[in-house]
Amino acid sequence: MSANVQSINTAEAEQELTDGFHLIIDALKLNGLNTIYGVPGIPITDFGRMAQAAGMRVISFRHEQNAGNAAAIAGYLTQKPGICLTVSAPGFLNGLTALAHATTNCWPMILISGSSEREIVDLQQGDYEEMDQLAIAKPLCKAAYRVLHAEDIGIGVARAIRAAVTGRPGGVYLDLPASLFGQVMDAAAGEKSLVKVVDPAPAQFPGPDAVTRALDVLKGAKKPLIILGKGAAYAQCDDLVRQFVEKTGIPYIAMSMAKGLLPDTHDLYAGAARSLVLKESDCVMLIGARLNWLLSHGKGKQWGAPGSKKFVQIDIDPKEMDSNQPIDAPLVGDIESCLTALLERMGDDWAKPSNDWTGAIRDKVEANVARMAPKLQNNNVPMDYHGALGRLKRIVADHPDAILVNEGANTLDFARSIIDMSKPRKRLDVGTWGVMGVGMGTAIAAAVETGNPVIAVEGDSAFGFSGMEVETICRYDLPVCVVIFNNSGIYRGTDVNEAGEDPATTVFVKEAKYDLMMQAFGGEGVTATSPDDLERAVRDAIASGRPTMVNVIIDPAAGTESGRIGNLNPQSVVGKK
Numbered sequence: 001m002s003a004n005v006q007s008i009n010t011a012e013a014e015q016e017l018t019d020g021f022h023l024i025i026d027a028l029k030l031n032g033l034n035t036i037y038g039v040p041g042i043p044i045t046d047f048g049r050m051a052q053a054a055g056m057r058v059i060s061f062r063h064e065q066n067a068g069n070a071a072a073i074a075g076y077l078t079q080k081p082g083i084c085l086t087v088s089a090p091g092f093l094n095g096l097t098a099l100a101h102a103t104t105n106c107w108p109m110i111l112i113s114g115s116s117e118r119e120i121v122d123l124q125q126g127d128y129e130e131m132d133q134l135a136i137a138k139p140l141c142k143a144a145y146r147v148l149h150a151e152d153i154g155i156g157v158a159r160a161i162r163a164a165v166t167g168r169p170g171g172v173y174l175d176l177p178a179s180l181f182g183q184v185m186d187a188a189a190g191e192k193s194l195v196k197v198v199d200p201a202p203a204q205f206p207g208p209d210a211v212t213r214a215l216d217v218l219k220g221a222k223k224p225l226i227i228l229g230k231g232a233a234y235a236q237c238d239d240l241v242r243q244f245v246e247k248t249g250i251p252y253i254a255m256s257m258a259k260g261l262l263p264d265t266h267d268l269y270a271g272a273a274r275s276l277v278l279k280e281s282d283c284v285m286l287i288g289a290r291l292n293w294l295l296s297h298g299k300g301k302q303w304g305a306p307g308s309k310k311f312v313q314i315d316i317d318p319k320e321m322d323s324n325q326p327i328d329a330p331l332v333g334d335i336e337s338c339l340t341a342l343l344e345r346m347g348d349d350w351a352k353p354s355n356d357w358t359g360a361i362r363d364k365v366e367a368n369v370a371r372m373a374p375k376l377q378n379n380n381v382p383m384d385y386h387g388a389l390g391r392l393k394r395i396v397a398d399h400p401d402a403i404l405v406n407e408g409a410n411t412l413d414f415a416r417s418i419i420d421m422s423k424p425r426k427r428l429d430v431g432t433w434g435v436m437g438v439g440m441g442t443a444i445a446a447a448v449e450t451g452n453p454v455i456a457v458e459g460d461s462a463f464g465f466s467g468m469e470v471e472t473i474c475r476y477d478l479p480v481c482v483v484i485f486n487n488s489g490i491y492r493g494t495d496v497n498e499a500g501e502d503p504a505t506t507v508f509v510k511e512a513k514y515d516l517m518m519q520a521f522g523g524e525g526v527t528a529t530s531p532d533d534l535e536r537a538v539r540d541a542i543a544s545g546r547p548t549m550v551n552v553i554i555d556p557a558a559g560t561e562s563g564r565i566g567n568l569n570p571q572s573v574v575g576k577k
């Protein structure tokens, strides 16, 4: 061997190398993404281990959909994309539902899935868990990318992050074929190829004309109303929202997850007079809320006479304007920039709405709250929704930092209207689609991201969609108290199938012992048959910080079909027995 060749060999031996595994981890960490929610398996098992070894928090779930729901809500809570990691084909598809959910809700999330090699997928040669994942993800998310070469990992991760958080946030799919993980390159070149995303969600200022127009429309209103949506909660400019509402003196209502942006006990909160303000207002200002089905598209009887209202809307997505109703004053920009501009231009002589309007709303709120109070104090056994939720209302009031996760039908609708929230982003629920099954993933991410106590108020059906994750809650010893409203069924537990032996489609095993599920994994499990039992068990759970399941036995006849949205439920009138 010549001296020349030997020296090359020595240089190679000394060259420091990196690989796809390390580069992906480094790229995520460089951008402050330190938590991964996922399920291990081929080809990402070692990746999960290595991420953990590199100091990342890797939360391993029992099903990818729950990991994905965790990543989605982590994105909502932190304004950084929540990361979900899955195996190929079936694992990817399980995570994809959550990615679509994040996109629908305008929350930033990145679904990273391992995949098969292009050569095999494109010739459809039948690889282990083969699927053209990129093509399938594309129509269901905001953007989808694939990285084929280790030197492109930095750019691939950067693009995914920017696409997820910029403008209207949403879900991004990142496809990583198995061979990418093992690709080796020079460590110094690898480090240089990484990208720290600069200003991932740049401020978007509204034009001065748009600000003037919006202020003119608001000034011309006699009965204005503000609707705060979860976009306003996501924006994390809570003080500005409060200043704007208080300076304008305009009464407001909050969409489900915007509750608590200002305390629900605020003088201007018109939640308990929702029907009155929707019908009677002459001008509605939407802040981070869409006129979708949740607001009956801004039309119909509950919105008063057609054409009786002007609309002002703040949204970061210009395409949202005029989607359901003509918007008289669109303010396209981020909520922080828009509110700052409005506040600057309002001046000190702003005329608040007359007492005729705000006084009438206050009277209605007080009357409705007084009418509800005795129902919430009832001590009935079996419990109804009001008796049980009256206690939870008190507990949440005593623990303003606790995060309330909520899903179900009656369990959701009653809890939303009964339990006051006093701080922003403390109410997490089924979102825009009204999805059942977000509960445990949401509860886990809420605990992991904030460290705060979590109370998950779950319909028994809703819980079932993600129930196995109680093991995850116990394994990571999270301060989650799951409160199951067990009415032995979907909407009610009383339906009977007149046609045969099988149970009716909407009923479950009667008074199932859900509390034993948490006990099975070392957590606490309690059955509550009275409001007193319920209150004691939940207070104990919060005090101990232990994983706890409170199985609340609710009167199976207490609920109504589809809760508050029964009107959307087509029912046959022909030949029905």
Ligand code: ADP
Binding pocket: 104, 105, 106, 168, 169, 228, 229, 230, 231, 232, 234, 235, 255, 256, 257, 258, 287, 288, 289, 290, 291, 292, 294, 314, 315, 316, 317, 320, 333, 334, 335, 336, 431, 432
């Ligand atoms: P809700 O269900 O509470 O009514 P939606 O999810 O329907 O809320 O609407 C949220 C809206 O907020 C979306 O249209 C989204 O584009 C918008 N949005 C999200 N973040 C921002 C932001 N930072 N600035 C302005 N608009 C935002």
Ligand code: TZD
Binding pocket: 407, 408, 409, 410, 411, 412, 434, 435, 436, 437, 458, 459, 460, 461, 462, 463, 485, 487, 489, 490, 491, 492, 559, 563
């Ligand atoms: N599947 C998915 C993914 N989302 C859904 N929303 C539904 C099915 C349909 N659905 C509802 O809209 S609410 C609900 C289902 C199955 C369950 C309601 O029962 P519950 O709550 O036990 O959770 P209540 O208190 O009994 O009403």
Ligand code: MG
Binding pocket: 459, 460, 461, 485, 486, 487, 488, 489, 490, 491, 492
């Ligand atoms: Mg139920």
